[in-house]
Amino acid sequence: MFEENEHCAREGCALPTRLQVRIVAATLVLLPALALAQSIGGPLTPLPPVPALDPAQVQLGRKLFNDPRLSADNRQSCADCHRLDRGGADGQARSPGGDGQPLPVNTPSVFNASLNFLQFWDGRAQSFEGLVHLASADATDKENAWVAVVQRIADDPAYRAGFAEAYGQPVDANVIKDALVTYQRTLLTPDSRFDTYLKGDTSSLSLEEKHGYQRFQEYGCIACHQGVNIGGNMLQKFGVFDDYFANRGSVVEADRGRYNVTGDPQDLYLFKVPSLRNVAVTAPYFHDGSAPTLEAAVDAMFHYQLGRTPSDDDKALIIKFLQTLTGRWEGRPL
Ligand code: HEC
Ligand code: HEC
Structure with a gap:
């Protein structure tokens, strides 16, 4: 692997595809999405505009999203952890659940999650439809929790009237989930400066930011963080070039990643590559919330995912580039 890097240093790794091939060889975990993104030209694309969905359904979804009756224990709304004024997350390494204990993993942003x-x-x-999660319900009481939530919402005359108007039917789990999903589909943050650049206005990035984008490609960040969300379209091992978990210590169940879903030892430590959209406003980082700053996160990426040490200048340029990924919500920058 060291030789591969030497080779990379000599040849400059100008093409992300070159690194992609190397990573496949090194980890055998790349999904077909990579090949696809490669074959359709530039792998990063601008966010689409906020979709115009049924306003009554969106309105209901917004109300539910902010309603604590949507949690298993009646105490936390979706918006308590997914705060739209904090980049769609809550700024904590691990949010407290209903019992006050930290959840197993860091809260990801709801913005652009669809x-x-x-x-x-x-x-x-x-699927996005399948995910609606009740944060404080553990696996064994999930179904009962849902029954209780649906009952609470159905008991509220204002919701009954709202659902009759928006869906023409009584409240049930399906329409509650549909309203939530519909609302969350509107949580897109278009018009970041980088998107304006991608659409052809090259003056929207400074020279340093453009160089940062170049470094992001040359070092191979783009091999994993790609597509419309600059991430969110593949699973990758955390710790390709060094053992992140051994170095951090005290490994817990959530650290096993994809393995917890499939039971396949090859899936140990595989995680969804997170979106880098709005990343400058969603610290702390990683599934364990262990990186308090963007700089710490980028350092860890270089070490564990690329096996390289950048110059201070290159790292600073990449961070400047990441800061151009902050989009707009309801007309204002996040
Ligand atoms: C107590 C904090 C908390 C509450 C309340 C909460 N979430 Fe989450 N949310 C999380 C955490 C933590 C994760 C990541 C879980 C995981 O990956 O295992 C998550 C994941 C998500 C995701 C997936 C994002 C992605 O990129 O993978 C979406 C969408 C989401 N939540 C929406 C909601 C909705 C809708 C509600 C209300 C019904 C809600 N959340 C309530 C903490 C919370
Ligand atoms: C081999 C694939 C791969 C490469 C290459 C890679 N990343 Fe990552 N990145 C990941 C994965 C996987 C995670 C999530 C790790 C975790 O939390 O378990 C991640 C997480 C991140 C995060 C934290 C995001 C968040 O919301 O928590 C940032 C920032 C980041 N990467 C930036 C970069 C930069 C900059 C580069 C290039 C220097 C890079 N990455 C290269 C796979 C990769």
């Missing part, structure tokens, strides 16, 4: 092709850190939800 465009991730798998959901959750371990990718266990295949």
Whole structure:
């Protein structure tokens, strides 16, 4: 692997595809999505505009999203952890659940999540529709928790009237989930400066930011963070070139990643590559919330995912580039 890197240093790794091939050889975990993204030209694409969905359904979904009755224990709304004024997350390494204890993993942003092709850190939800999760319900009481939630919402005359109007039917689990999903599909953050650049306005990035984008490609970050969400379209091992978990210590169940879904030893430590959209406003980072700053996260990526040490200048340029990925929500920058 060291030789591969030497080779890379000599040849400059100008083409991300070159690194992609190397990573396949090194880890055998790349999904076909990579080949696809490669074959359709530039792998990064701008966010689509916020879709115009049924306003009554969106409105209901927004109300549910902010309603604590949507949690198993009646205490936390979706918005308590997924705060739209904090990049769609909550700024904590691991959010407290209903019992006050930290959840097993860091809270990812809800912004643009509808465009991730798998959901959750371990990718266990295949579709956005399938994921609606009640944060404080453990696996054994999930179904009862849902029954209780549906009952609470159905008991509220205002919701009954709202669902009759928006869906023409009584409240049940399906329409509650549909309203939530519909609302979350509107949580897109288009018009970041980088997207404006991708659409052809090259003046929207400074020279340093453009160089940062170049470094992001040359070092091979783009081999994993790619597609419309600059991430969110494949699973990758965390710790390709060094053992992240041995170095960090105290490995817990959530650290096993995809293995917890499939039971396949080859899936140990595989995680969904997170989206880098709005990454400058969603610290702390990683599934365990262990990186407090963007700089710490980028350092770890160089060490564990690329096996390289960048110059300070290159690292600073990449961080400047990442800061151009902050989009707009309801007309204002996040
Ligand atoms: C107590 C904090 C908390 C609450 C409340 C909460 N979430 Fe989450 N949410 C999380 C955590 C933590 C994850 C990651 C779980 C995992 O990967 O195993 C997550 C994951 C998600 C994801 C997947 C994002 C991705 O990129 O994988 C979506 C979408 C989401 N939540 C929406 C919601 C909705 C809708 C509600 C309300 C019904 C809600 N959340 C309530 C903490 C919370
Ligand atoms: C081999 C694939 C791969 C490469 C190459 C890679 N990353 Fe990552 N990146 C990941 C994975 C997987 C995670 C999630 C790790 C975890 O939390 O378990 C991640 C997480 C991140 C995060 C934290 C995001 C968050 O919301 O928690 C940042 C920032 C990041 N990467 C930036 C970069 C940069 C910059 C580069 C290039 C220097 C890079 N990555 C190269 C796979 C990769």
